[in-house]
Structures are given as structure tokens and as C-alpha cells.
Amino acid sequence: MSDYLWDKSGEADEEVERLEELLGPLRYQPRPLQLPESFSAQPARSKFRPQRPFKWQRLALAASLLLMLLAGAWLIRWQHSNELRREAAHDHVAPVTHEQPRRDETANTSTNDKPVPQPVVTPAGVLPVDYRRARRASVHHDLSAPRRSSPVPQQASPREVQVANANAPQELTPEQREATEKLLLALRIASAKLNYAERQVQEMSAARKPDIR
Amino acid sequence: MYKVEATGVGFGVIGTSPSPVAADMTETPVEIALVAAVRGGDRDAFGRLYDLYARMVHGILLARVPYDEVDDLVQDVFLVALRKIDMLRDPSAFGPWLAMITRNRAMDYHRRTRETDELPDTLAHTSAPHAEANEVLALICELPEAYREPLILRFVEGMTGPEIAVRTGLAPASVRVNIHRGMKLLRARLQGTGGKEQ
Numbered sequence: 001m002s003d004y005l006w007d008k009s010g011e012a013d014e015e016v017e018r019l020e021e022l023l024g025p026l027r028y029q030p031r032p033l034q035l036p037e038s039f040s041a042q043p044a045r046s047k048f049r050p051q052r053p054f055k056w057q058r059l060a061l062a063a064s065l066l067l068m069l070l071a072g073a074w075l076i077r078w079q080h081s082n083e084l085r086r087e088a089a090h091d092h093v094a095p096v097t098h099e100q101p102r103r104d105e106t107a108n109t110s111t112n113d114k115p116v117p118q119p120v121v122t123p124a125g126v127l128p129v130d131y132r133r134a135r136r137a138s139v140h141h142d143l144s145a146p147r148r149s150s151p152v153p154q155q156a157s158p159r160e161v162q163v164a165n166a167n168a169p170q171e172l173t174p175e176q177r178e179a180t181e182k183l184l185l186a187l188r189i190a191s192a193k194l195n196y197a198e199r200q201v202q203e204m205s206a207a208r209k210p211d212i213r
Numbered sequence: 214m215y216k217v218e219a220t221g222v223g224f225g226v227i228g229t230s231p232s233p234v235a236a237d238m239t240e241t242p243v244e245i246a247l248v249a250a251v252r253g254g255d256r257d258a259f260g261r262l263y264d265l266y267a268r269m270v271h272g273i274l275l276a277r278v279p280y281d282e283v284d285d286l287v288q289d290v291f292l293v294a295l296r297k298i299d300m301l302r303d304p305s306a307f308g309p310w311l312a313m314i315t316r317n318r319a320m321d322y323h324r325r326t327r328e329t330d331e332l333p334d335t336l337a338h339t340s341a342p343h344a345e346a347n348e349v350l351a352l353i354c355e356l357p358e359a360y361r362e363p364l365i366l367r368f369v370e371g372m373t374g375p376e377i378a379v380r381t382g383l384a385p386a387s388v389r390v391n392i393h394r395g396m397k398l399l400r401a402r403l404q405g406t407g408g409k410e411q
Contacts, residue, residue: 005367005396006374006389015400023369025343026350028271031284033263033291035256
């Protein structure tokens with residue numbers, strides 16, 4: 001193969017020369033390049049170069065928005081954890097009793113709406129009512145009510161659920177329930193008799209007082 | 214302002230026979246200066262680049278699209294290059310970058326044409342004034358793509374092998390191999406023996 005085909009040096013190849021002459025008319029004919037009118041010396045720079053400051057501004061805006069979102073999420077989470085911590089502290093003071101005592105079961109001579117503590121019956125006898133514990137429980141009942149100012153919805157903490165389950169009444173058999181009802185009836189009768197006796201004593205003492213004077 | 218040296222200006226003048234030795238690597242610094250000038254808004258600098266590379270773009274397009282469409286596509290390619298010249302990272306690689314734009318533009322042309330109309334089997338247009346030249350061009354366009362482009366740049370555009378390598382960014386050895394193998398296949402087809410690629 002001759003060098004003429006590669007770099008037109010050396011002895012010319014007839015066939016190559018013939019092809020050059022034959023295909024020469026199809027060669028590129030110079031035409032003026034028609035550039036758009038907007039292409040000029042100085043404005044072209046601003047037109048063709050990417051506007052980097054604008055890109056940085058957009059990035060900074062996106063980053064600040066992301067930071068604001070993260071800060072908001074952290075604040076909400078922090079408030080929520082504070083609420084839970086406060087409730088846990090209350091749980092530590094007194095356990096939560098979620099169940100309200102039923103009216104019919106707690107037969108009460110008082111006309112107040114507030115539940116009145118009932119005497120505790122043991123095989124050894126009737127124990128006096130612990131008013132302090134009852135008051136504490138009622139105070140805690142008020143605290144456990146949903147707070148108006150708190151934006152976080154009130155939910156029972158795991159600690160509350162655990163305490164409530166421990167305090168929940170166990171399922172009684174029909175015999176046990178009957179025995180309980182009989183015991184309560186006896187207690188009511190005894191209470192009524194005691195009240196009657198107390199009233200009699202008060203009346204007798206009131207009747208004796210003028211005599212004393 | 215940038216001062217552009219006059220080395221290699223003769224390549225941009227069509228119709229003159231370029232010196233075989235002139236196509237060397239001295240073009241690259243000129244291209245760097247010209248690209249920098251274009252980025253600075255120098256309109257004449259882009260005209261110089263157009264003069265230097267119009268033949269290459271014309272040849273690459275001629276190997277892929279019909280003859281009648283080539284001139285308009287050459288303009289399109291240079292307008293695309295002007296629009297994207299800020300994306301060119303290495304100004305010394307302007308030639309290969311422009312060749313890539315040209316090939317992509319030819320592919321776009323075929324994609325758009327396929328959606329509207331069927332192309333003729335031969336890329337050479339039959340209504341061109343030189344019937345015999347068109348027949349030979351059609352034969353070249355039937356060759357494998359690797360041989361098509363260097364043969365057209367060599368025979369149609371009159372570029373030498375080293376100049377083709379410098380302009381397109383291809384390795385001189387592969388350009389040489391492709392020109393010789395393509396010429397062998399073309400000879401066989403011109404003689405009517407078929408000449409299949411092995």
C-alpha cells in the first residue's frame with residue numbers, strides 16, 4: 001500500500017487520484033456561518049455562562065428550609081418527651097385508677113357527687129377509712145384529666161398501663177360475687193344500725209343537757 | 214484581546230490543496246486561544262474555528278446523512294457548538310468534541326426523519342449533479358461505519374490521514390488501518406467482486 005493514500009506523500013496511486021478527482025465536487029463548499037444576532041462580544045458571556053450565584057442561593061435556601069424542618073421536628077419531640085417525663089413522675093407519686101366506682105355498688109348516704117371512701121372489711125374486722133389516700137387518688141384523678149394547654153394528645157404511658165392493670169379488679173366467679181354482695185349488704189345494715197344508734201345517743205345526750213344546765 | 218496565530222489557516226480555505234506536511238499538531242494551541250476568545254465573546258474567533266473544522270463536520274455528516282441535508286446540518290452543528298462551548302472542559306479537545314456533536318446531530322436527524330418519513334436505502338442523493346460521484350459515495354456509505362468516515366474525509370474532503378487523526382481526535386494508527394482496509398473493500402466493490410469484510 002502506498003504512502004500516498006495515508007499522507008499524500010510518495011508516488012501517487014492512480015486509483016486514489018481518480019477517486020479524489022471523482023469525489024472532489026462533493027467537497028464542502030464554503031458558506032458564511034449565520035450566527036444569531038444575539039451573539040455579541042460581551043453579553044454572550046453572561047448568556048452562555050451558567051449563573052452560579054443563583055444556584056448557590058437556591059442551595060442555601062433549600063438548606064435553611066431543611067434546617068427549619070429539622071429544628072421543628074426536634075422541638076415537637078422534645079415537648080412530647082417532657083410531657084411523658086412529667087406524667088411518669090406523677091405515676092411515681094400515686095398509681096392511676098382509671099375506673100370510676102359505680103354508684104349502685106357504693107351505696108352512699110351522702111348526696112355528694114364525689115365518691116366517698118368506703119370502709120375496708122377484713123376477717124379481723126372493719127378497718128377505718130383512709131381519707132388521705134382517697135383524697136390523693138381523687139387529686140390524681142383530676143391531674144390525669146386532659147390538659148387544655150398541652151398540644152400533645154394525652155396517651156397512657158406504658159407505666160400507667162402497667163399500674164392500671166395491676167389495680168384492675170380480677171374476674172370474680174358468681175359465688176364470689178354473691179358472697180361479696182351479701183357482705184356489702186351486711187355492712188350496709190350494720191352501718192345503718194350504727195348510724196341509728198349514734199343518732200339515739202345524740203338525742204339522749206341532747207335531752208339530758210337542759211337537765212344538766 | 215486574543216491574538217490568533219496564522220498557523221494552519223490554509224486548512225480552512227476550500228479549494229486549495231493543503232500541504233501534506235502542514236497537518237501537524239501545531240493546531241492545538243491555536244484552538245485553545247480561539248476557544249478562549251469565543252468564550253470572551255469574540256465573534257471572529259468562532260468564524261476561524263468554523264473555517265478550520267467545517268470540512269471535518271461536512272465529511273462526518275456526509276458519511277451519515279443525505280447529501281442535500283449536509284449543508285444545513287453543518288450550520289446546525291456549529292450553532293450547537295457555539296451554544297455549548299462553555300461546557301467544553303479541555304479547549305485543546307475542541308475537534309473531538311465537535312466531531313461528537315456532529316455524530317449526535319446526525320443521529321438526531323435520523324431519529325426525527327424516521328418519525329415522519331422513510332429514508333431511501335442509499336444516503337447519497339440521486340438528484341445531485343454528479344451521478345458517478347454519487348454512485349461511488351453510495352458504495353462508500355455501504356461500507357462499515359469505521360471505514361466510511363475516514364474514507365470520505367480522505368477522498369471527498371481532501372484531508373490527509375494525519376490531519377484526520379488530529380481533527381477527530383482518533384489515534385493515527387487506527388485511522389491509518391481504517392483507511393487502508395476501507396480502501397481495500399472499496400476497490401473490491403468498484404471492481405464488482407463484492408469484497409466482504411472479514
